[in-house]
Amino acid sequence: MTNNLDNKMREALFEYLLRLGDDRLILGHRLSEWCGHAPILEEDIALGNIALDLIGQSSAYLSLAAEVENKNRTEDDLSYFRNEYEFKNLQLVEQPNIDFAYTIARQYFFDVYEGLFLEELAKSKFEQLAGIAEKSIKENKYHTRHSKHWVLRLGDGTEESRNKIQTAINDLWRFTGEFFEETEVDEILKEKNFAPDLKLLKQKWNEIINSTFEEATLSIPESKDFATGGRNGIHTEHLGHLLAEMQIVARSFPGAKW
Amino acid sequence: MSTENDSQGKLWEVFTQSKQGAPHEHAGNVHATDAEMALQNARDVYSRRGEAISIWVVPSDQIVATSPSDEDPFFDPSNNKAYRHPQFYSTPKGVRGF
Numbered sequence: 470m471t472n473n474l475d476n477k478m479r480e481a482l483f484e485y486l487l488r489l490g491d492d493r494l495i496l497g498h499r500l501s502e503w504c505g506h507a508p509i510l511e512e513d514i515a516l517g518n519i520a521l522d523l524i525g526q527s528s529a530y531l532s533l534a535a536e537v538e539n540k541n542r543t544e545d546d547l548s549y550f551r552n553e554y555e556f557k558n559l560q561l562v563e564q565p566n567i568d569f570a571y572t573i574a575r576q577y578f579f580d581v582y583e584g585l586f587l588e589e590l591a592k593s594k595f596e597q598l599a600g601i602a603e604k605s606i607k608e609n610k611y612h613t614r615h616s617k618h619w620v621l622r623l624g625d626g627t628e629e630s631r632n633k634i635q636t637a638i639n640d641l642w643r644f645t646g647e648f649f650e651e652t653e654v655d656e657i658l659k660e661k662n663f664a665p666d667l668k669l670l671k672q673k674w675n676e677i678i679n680s681t682f683e684e685a686t687l688s689i690p691e692s693k694d695f696a697t698g699g700r701n702g703i704h705t706e707h708l709g710h711l712l713a714e715m716q717i718v719a720r721s722f723p724g725a726k727w
Numbered sequence: 728m729s730t731e732n733d734s735q736g737k738l739w740e741v742f743t744q745s746k747q748g749a750p751h752e753h754a755g756n757v758h759a760t761d762a763e764m765a766l767q768n769a770r771d772v773y774s775r776r777g778e779a780i781s782i783w784v785v786p787s788d789q790i791v792a793t794s795p796s797d798e799d800p801f802f803d804p805s806n807n808k809a810y811r812h813p814q815f816y817s818t819p820k821g822v823r824g825f
Contacts, residue, residue, distance in 0.1 A: 509758055511758055
């Protein structure tokens with residue numbers, strides 16, 4: 470199906486697949502930083518499992534991106550040999566772990582969005598994209614169950630746990646506007662019913678977040694100032710450090726096998 | 728076993744069922760602060776690769792168990808009383824296969 474794309478569509482699709490791949494690659498890498506550091510052994514395994522799911526999904530999107538680009542690059546080239554400004558992930562997913570509450574708040578925001586997004590992406594007329602979405606839906610259900618229950622537990626827990634998750638929510642809230650931003654790329658893909666309309670997801674996302682926060686006795690920040698730029702390769706200072714660590718082995722020993 | 732919660736939460740015993748109709752078998756245990764977390768942790772630790780189709784978790788302190796000192800009187804099968812064992816019945820041919 471990637472053979473008969475015209476150039477404009479090929480470029481738009483490549484860009485779109487980078488976004489999807491990068492979101493999951495960067496978030497998966499962030500979660501993997503918990504390996505050996507989580508509060509208890511069982512949670513260590515849970516975060517590791519979710520990280521692996523996300524990196525697996527990113528691998529599917531990026532190898533499709535490489536195929537669409539058709540310039541002899543592989544998913545590994547795309548992961549390890551692009552620079553910061555070439556990454557198209559949301560700024561939310563590159564935010565540092567800081568503590569367990571930040572990690573959970575970041576994850577829950579993303580998981581709820583991902584659930585709504587995948588449901589729509591599974592209807593894509595670009596079959597390979599719909600296929601990846603279909604496969605990820607099951608994994609996302611588990612991820613959301615995990616992060617949602619932690620939001621409830623921390624919010625409706627002790628005073629300390631409530632303060633920690635509320636602080637994390639307040640700090641990360643400004644990165645949630647990017648979920649629903651569209652660019653020209655979305656317009657090109659929407660015309661062919663390849664990509665969902667992100668604006669339609671916003672209300673549902675807010676409803677779900679509201680109802681969980683209410684149950685968890687947490688409040689939604691009132692600020693309407695949202696960060697932007699990730700989709701254009703503009704990032705916070707945290708992405709560069711993450712990439713340095715993620716890419717150093719592949720760049721120091723190009724083509725190494727183990 | 729201490730009933731005090733340490734920082735890891737309570738201990739829960741995990742039972743997994745590998746296929747429909749099979750018994751739930753003891754798989755091990757996990758730490759968790761509530762039932763939902765216990766189920767999720769059990770899923771991650773004991774069924775990550777699809778080993779189970781159903782999971783039970785039970786708070787470890789809710790399990791009533793024998794103690795090692797019970798060993799002799801509790802488990803002695805009274806081998807000296809031959810009439811307690813059904814070895815005088817011959818097994819019909821039809822059921823030999825079992």
